[in-house]
Amino acid sequence: MSFRALWVVSHEKGEGATVRFSRRYPTVERRARSLAGSRYVAVPEDRVIPRLLLTELGLAEPDKPFVASRDDCSRQQCSPALELRVDGPGEKTLWPLLTITHGGLIVACLPLIEGPVEPRPPLPSQISVSQGLAFLSGLQAFLCGPGPKLSEPEVLANRLASLPSALLQVCPLGTPLDTLTAGTPPAPTAPVPGGSQKQPAWKAGLHKGRSAVTVTVTETVRSMQYGKKSRQDLWDVYGTVVCKCEVEGVLPNVTVTLTLPPNGSPLQDILVHPCVTTLDSATLSASSMDDGDCSMFSGPYKFPFSPPLEPFRLCSYTSQVPVPPILGSYQLKEDENQLRLNVSLKLHESVKNSFEYCEAHLPFYNRNLMGNVDVKVSAGQLEVSKEKNLLVWVLGQKFPKSRDVTLDGAVHFSSQTAGPTDPLCTGLTAYIKLYFRVPDLTLSGCCVDQHSVQVYASAKPRIVTFRELVSSEYYIWNSTGDAPVLPGAIMM
Numbered sequence: 001m002s003f004r005a006l007w008v009v010s011h012e013k014g015e016g017a018t019v020r021f022s023r024r025y026p027t028v029e030r031r032a033r034s035l036a037g038s039r040y041v042a043v044p045e046d047r048v049i050p051r052l053l054l055t056e057l058g059l060a061e062p063d064k065p066f067v068a069s070r071d072d073c074s075r076q077q078c079s080p081a082l083e084l085r086v087d088g089p090g091e092k093t094l095w096p097l098l099t100i101t102h103g104g105l106i107v108a109c110l111p112l113i114e115g116p117v118e119p120r121p122p123l124p125s126q127i128s129v130s131q132g133l134a135f136l137s138g139l140q141a142f143l144c145g146p147g148p149k150l151s152e153p154e155v156l157a158n159r160l161a162s163l164p165s166a167l168l169q170v171c172p173l174g175t176p177l178d179t180l181t182a183g184t185p186p187a188p189t190a191p192v193p194g195g196s197q198k199q200p201a202w203k204a205g206l207h208k209g210r211s212a213v214t215v216t217v218t219e220t221v222r223s224m225q226y227g228k229k230s231r232q233d234l235w236d237v238y239g240t241v242v243c244k245c246e247v248e249g250v251l252p253n254v255t256v257t258l259t260l261p262p263n264g265s266p267l268q269d270i271l272v273h274p275c276v277t278t279l280d281s282a283t284l285s286a287s288s289m290d291d292g293d294c295s296m297f298s299g300p301y302k303f304p305f306s307p308p309l310e311p312f313r314l315c316s317y318t319s320q321v322p323v324p325p326i327l328g329s330y331q332l333k334e335d336e337n338q339l340r341l342n343v344s345l346k347l348h349e350s351v352k353n354s355f356e357y358c359e360a361h362l363p364f365y366n367r368n369l370m371g372n373v374d375v376k377v378s379a380g381q382l383e384v385s386k387e388k389n390l391l392v393w394v395l396g397q398k399f400p401k402s403r404d405v406t407l408d409g410a411v412h413f414s415s416q417t418a419g420p421t422d423p424l425c426t427g428l429t430a431y432i433k434l435y436f437r438v439p440d441l442t443l444s445g446c447c448v449d450q451h452s453v454q455v456y457a458s459a460k461p462r463i464v465t466f467r468e469l470v471s472s473e474y475y476i477w478n479s480t481g482d483a484p485v486l487p488g489a490i491m492m
Contacts, residue, residue: 017050025174211461227479235324245307257452261445319444328476343407358436360393365422371414389419428481
């Protein structure tokens, strides 16, 4: 398995993207040309990679417009292998392009397909896909470090500077020998460990150095709020537990325990990583179909496992919570050449009033660009995007003591230049989209106590735990318009 090219791309919301690092392997590219023959597609130059990559990932715009080649219903993206559409005559594509996105950083690679490119071989038969994703996971951990936050700019710059020397060790001539780990570049490890235990085939090397175990619990909340009695508001919560175990030994034993508060809702739909050795049957028996079942298992949830070297998802779950963290109301009315806006947001009393960030985006489609904006907010600050089609309400890190904030005013569309279009948001059909992250909080109350993490190894490791709540697809629709969702629809 070899790589034709590697990229590290940084991007920010509403800003352009930049290639921070790239590496191409001419010997691998020569093999790709020989294998593909007349169907060979060359790797584009680095200057066009960010635009092609962000378009394929749907990150080209903060509120992305409809792109038929990417968003059409007939094209369903159901695999980790993307198609990179290359500019030029004909429909040339590079496949499979593998990516991992972490905050404002994208790591991507183009593995070599050993064999004919047409017809495309099935993904399960391509070991280069699974190995490529494992390598990207290690690369992302090496650049970003442990924990949920992206490294500080100077730390990231230092690690990017050390990346060429690290790749010489772990990926000489485009063929990976091992995955990268967070921190300093790894030293080569002996292929056969000492002792009586036999090293499993899925574990490419052994950890040497200081021992540490990092566990991150991330809960993601989605919501659709309509502000109408005829339509029921929808929300759901799903969580993931990601572990990185830097522990010496061939098959060290680690146990992570998830706990809930006394009144917490039981976890449901639990899926575990294959490295988990044993599991209580009650943990796996609960599903979201068992709503209202008081006998559901409410923990503690113990997960014993022998960890791989790279960061991995230990388990995922869903949870039923009674209310969404932020309740909102949005009223939009048209008056001549202006729109009257009235927005109110309320932070639920059970949610910690301490955000890493909190923003409300109000896009306007199928209209001319904004002219005069006469809008007042009770907290935070209001910004107009440079494209003049989006209001960004920056709420900051705290709601006021009342936990209520309001926005009221009018937006005039005096420009003669047409703004972006959207086939769904016509007339008064409009929405607010919330972006927020709350550290040290989960809606279900699920957490990992440092003292509950048990590690059976020669050296006592440092235990680090994180938890956080983040938003995803969190919409508040204009109650005076028609939301494009049928009543009683189930969020997918």
